[in-house]
Structure formats: C-alpha cells, structure tokens
Amino acid sequence: MDSAQLQELMRSKLDGMPTKARRVIEYLLANMREAAFRSIGEVADELDVSKAQLVRVARILGFDGYSDLKEALQQAILEKINPATMLARVMDDHESLPNIIHKTEHANLDDTWTQLQPGAIDAFCSLVREAHTIHCLGWGISSLVTEHLFMRLRVMGLSAFSMRRGSLTLLEQARSVKDGDLLIVCELPSYVVEVTETVELAKKKGAKVVAIVDSPGAPVCRFSDLNFFISAASPTFGSSIVAPLFLAHVLTSVLAIRLGDQAKAALEEQAQFLHDERIFHPVFGLKY
Numbered sequence: 001m002d003s004a005q006l007q008e009l010m011r012s013k014l015d016g017m018p019t020k021a022r023r024v025i026e027y028l029l030a031n032m033r034e035a036a037f038r039s040i041g042e043v044a045d046e047l048d049v050s051k052a053q054l055v056r057v058a059r060i061l062g063f064d065g066y067s068d069l070k071e072a073l074q075q076a077i078l079e080k081i082n083p084a085t086m087l088a089r090v091m092d093d094h095e096s097l098p099n100i101i102h103k104t105e106h107a108n109l110d111d112t113w114t115q116l117q118p119g120a121i122d123a124f125c126s127l128v129r130e131a132h133t134i135h136c137l138g139w140g141i142s143s144l145v146t147e148h149l150f151m152r153l154r155v156m157g158l159s160a161f162s163m164r165r166g167s168l169t170l171l172e173q174a175r176s177v178k179d180g181d182l183l184i185v186c187e188l189p190s191y192v193v194e195v196t197e198t199v200e201l202a203k204k205k206g207a208k209v210v211a212i213v214d215s216p217g218a219p220v221c222r223f224s225d226l227n228f229f230i231s232a233a234s235p236t237f238g239s240s241i242v243a244p245l246f247l248a249h250v251l252t253s254v255l256a257i258r259l260g261d262q263a264k265a266a267l268e269e270q271a272q273f274l275h276d277e278r279i280f281h282p283v284f285g286l287k288y
Contacts, residue, residue: 003032003076013060020049024057028073034217036073037191040066100235105242111231112243116250123226124251125258127208128153131182134160135202137170139195142186145212145244149184152252156259157266163198170198179206186212187220188232188239199223212244 010025017025027047028035035043044051051066058069128134134153138146143164153160163173171194177183183202187195196219203209203223211224214232221227230247232239256263274280 006072006076007032009061017060020053021057021060023047024049024054025061031217032073032076033215036070036076037217037219040070097235104233104235105240108231108233108240108243109246112229112247115229115231116247120226120228121251121254124210124228125255127182127210127226128158128255129258130180131208132159132178132180133182134158135163135174135177135181135183135207136160137163137183137185137195137198139165139170139187139192141239141241142188142244145186145241145248146184148245149186149248149252152248155266155270156252156256156263157269165194170194171201174198174201174205177202177205177207181205181207182210183207184210184212185220185224186244187218188214188241188244191219196220212247214239 007029010029014022014025024047027043038046040051040054044054054066058064058066061069063069063072136146136150136153138144143162147162147164150160150162163170181202183199185195185199199209199211199220200223208226209220209224210226210228211218211220212228212230213221214230216227216229228247228251230243232241232243234240256267
C-alpha cells in the first residue's frame, strides 16, 4: 500500500467516527512521518489517548493491530522517499524539471522561515555564548550543513569542532564532549542510529543539544534542548540542503552581531589572512 492509498483509506473512515478515533486519524494524516517512527506510547501521550484507543483505530482501518498500522506507515514513507520512485515520478511529469526544482526550493525556504519560532534565534545565541566548546555533528549530506556551521563559528573565533565519521566513529569522538559543551546536530533522513546514540551520549555527559531536523519525529529530538525545523523536500532524490544552509546562514549572521567586539576582532584577523597573496588572488576580490 503506497502513501496515497493509505491516506485515502484513512480519509474514507473519518465520517461517523467517534471524536477520539477521528482525532487519531487526523493526526496520522497530518503527521505520517512522525507517527511512522514514534512508539505507540509516544503517539498516545501526544494525543492524550490510551494505547488501547490506538489499537482500536488500527483495527477500524483493517489492520490486526497498531504495529501493523505502524509498519504500513513506515513502508509508505520509505516508498515516498525512495530515490528510484521519486525519479520515475519526475520523469512522468511534463513540467520542466528545473522549474519544478525552483518551485520546490522556494517552498523549502518559505516553510523553513515560517517554522522559525519566536525567540529561537535568541536561545541559540545564548547557548553558543555559554558553551565551553561547540561540537557540530552530521552524517552524510547532513554533514555538509554542520561543516558550514563549524567553519563560520571558527571564523568568528569560537572553540568549535566538526564531528563527522572518519578514522574515528562518532561515538569515539563524543568521548571528548564535556559538561557545559554544546552539540549542534543536523539530521536529515535517513536517520542514523550512530548519530542518535552519539547525541544521547553527549547529553548524558552534560552537553546542551541543538537539533536541525526536518521533523519532530527525528530520533535526536528526544535529547535536544532546542529544535529548528527545516524543509528539505527534493523532487528527484536525497534531501535538499538549501533550506538548512539558509538557516545556518541566518543563525551565524545574527550570532556575529550578538558577539560584538569578539566577532569583530576575529573577522578582522580573517580579513588580514585574505590578503595573503600566496593563497588568494586579490585582484579578483576578497571575500570569505
């Protein structure tokens, strides 16, 4: 059963349903990804209903139990983001692919902007300024976002480190995290077990956690102190990093202003580095 079929099944059962059961199905329709990867207890707590109520709804939908419904949700989500399926869908679309990508990225940026909660940027700046050391964690395509964050934090003179899988696993690198540190993690699907375990370990060590994710259902959200939600839809394959990079640009730009003289001194030092003609061609302009 694909995503469209599952959604149609749920919509067809809405009419005439008791209030609680209707609320469950409306939640599933609006939050398929979150529901697919949350436990039955987490969903029950979110909706303030019993686990038995979720089982009853699953049976109304024709499943033997909630675990079977959850498996159907997972399959629908995974099929929806399957690279081959996404490419085939675009190939069948008669609209210009560059035009589709243009529309999608505009929607990603707009959606990310509207999800930016009041006070979240202030909270981010406070966590950074209070941290002893900042660790930027990412895996795969998400590491491109955290590498960008790491670079900008370092240029502003902050004690920052990039955590990405290399000669050491992420868990091995997390051993250096201390109480009072800050961990910034970006996690786009597919969610990685080692990333979740690394964030959990850092939290246990006393670090604060900032998560940049596409969904409240991302496993790292269980350990985060501050979440930023972004849209990363792509019409072809993988996740787009346009909106996450935009968010990183906004956060670090505001942070630079908040740091004041500290950031100004670091950027002046960086400007001197840009005049090193062994590295740069000044005639073409100097910009970092």
